[in-house]
Amino acid sequence: MAPGARIALGVSFFIVFVAAWALATLGGFVSKTFLADPLTMVRAGWTLLTEMGFAKDIGMTVWRVVGGFVIAAVLALPLGIAMGAYKPVEAFFEPFVSFARYLPASAFIPLLILWAGIGEAQKLAVIFIGSFFQLVLMIAVTVGHTRRDLVEAAYTLGSTDRSVVRRVLIPGAAPEICEILRMVLGWAWTYVIVAELIGASSGIGHMITDSQALLATDQIIFGIIVIGLIGLASDIGFKALNRRAFPWAQLAR
C-alpha cells in the first residue's frame, strides 16, 4: 500500500468521525446539554486558550506525565534488564512485580494525598506507580527472550556474562524496549488525568472537573481532544525516533 494512500485513509476517518458528530449535534439529534457541537467546542477551546490560561494547564499536565514517566523509566530499565538477564534476580522480583502491576494506580490516590499532599509529588507518584511495574515486567520479558543462539555465539567469541548483557542482550532488545516505552507512555496519559481530577489546582484534568460543575461539555470535549492530540504527536515522534535509532530492526519488517 502506498504511504500516501495510507495517510489519506487515516485522515478520512477523522473527517467521517467529525462529520457524524456535527450531524448529531448541529442536526438537533442530541441535546446541547449532553454534547456540544464541534463549532462551539472550537470556540470554547479558543476562549480557554486566550482568556483562561489553558496553555499553562496543558504545560503542567505534560510536565507531570513526562516527569513521572521518566522517573519510572530510569528505574525500570536497569531492574527490567537485570531480571531478564539473571534468573535469580528474576525469581526474586518477578512475583512481587507481577502482583504490583495489578494494583490500580488510581486507587492509590487517596493514600498518596495522605502521604504526599496534593502537590506535584502526588501526581508524579500516580504516574510512577501506573507505569513502573508494567515497564519492569515487559522489559524483563523482552530481554529474557533474546535469541539463544546469539548469546551462544557471543560466548564462543569470548564474551563474559557481563559483556553478553552489554553487547548482546541490551542492543538486541533495544528496539522492543523503545516500543514498550512508547506504549506505556500512552497509558501514563490516562493516569495523569485521573490524578488531576482529584485534588489538583491546575492541569487538563483540573479544567475538566471545573467544566463539569458548569456543564460545559464544549470545554470538556476540547480538553479530551487536546489530550488525544498530544498523545498522537508523542506517539508519532516516538515511532520516528525508533526508526531512526534502529534502522537494522526496520529491515526485518
Add this chain to the structure above:
Amino acid sequence: MTMTILDVRGVSRSFAAMHGGAATLALQATDLQVVENDFVTILGPSGCGKSTLLRIVAGLDSPTSGEVLLDARRIEGPGPDRGMVFQSYTLFPWLTVLQNICFGLRERGLPLAQQLEIAHGFIAKVGLRGFEQHHPKQLSGGMQQRTAIARALANGPRMLLMDEPFGALDHQTRELMQELLLGIWEDEKKTVLFVTHDIDEAVFMGSRVVVMSARPGRIKLDRAVDLAHPRHYSVKTTPRFVEIKAELTEQVRAEVLASQR
C-alpha cells in the same frame, strides 16, 4: 609428528525426560582424537547426537560423563579458543558485517586499528569486499555464513567447530561455500570439526570422516579420506571419490534404517 589437540574421552550425554519418564541417551560414551591441522567431518543421520557432541566440545553443553581436553586442558565452558559456526544465522543483526567480524577482537580488548586490519583481511578472504557496512538482513544466506566464518576465524581460534553451517543454503551456494571453506583451510591450516548429514560434503571437505550410529549415537566408523589437496570440485566425479562415497552411503543407510525401525 602430529600432535593431538582435541581429546574427547568417554563423553556421553543423556537428557532428563520431560514427564518423569526414563532419561533419553543421546550420545553413548564416545572417544575421539583430533590432531593439529586435521579436518574431521562427523557424518550421521539426524538426531544421532552429532550436534550434541559438537556442542559439548564448544562448551555450550556439558557431558553426562567423560571429559573433553583441548591442548590437554579440560574444557569447562565456551571460549574464544574454539570458534563456532552455527547452522542458524547468528550474526548480530544490529551490527554491520565489519562490526560482527570485530566482535571477538573487541572482546579481547584489541586496539581498533588492529581489529580493522584483521577484519579487513578476513573480509577479503571470504569475498565480502564492498559489503563491510551492510547489516546481516541485507545479505543472502550464503553471505551471512561467510561473514560468520570470517567472524570465527578472525578470533584466531585453536579449532573451528561447524554445526551444519551450510545446511540452510541451496545446493549451488552450498557447493561454492564448500570450496571457499576448503580453500581457506588449505591456506590457514586450521583444525576443523565439521558436522554434516550430507555424504558428499563429508567426503569432499574431510581429511577424515567419522560416521555416527543412529541414536543413541556412537562412533561407528572412522575413515581417512586419501584424496589429494588442494581439492577441486571436479574431484567429486573421480572414481576414488565415488568409491569412498559408496562405502559411506552403505554405512549411513544402515543407520537411517535402524533409526526408523
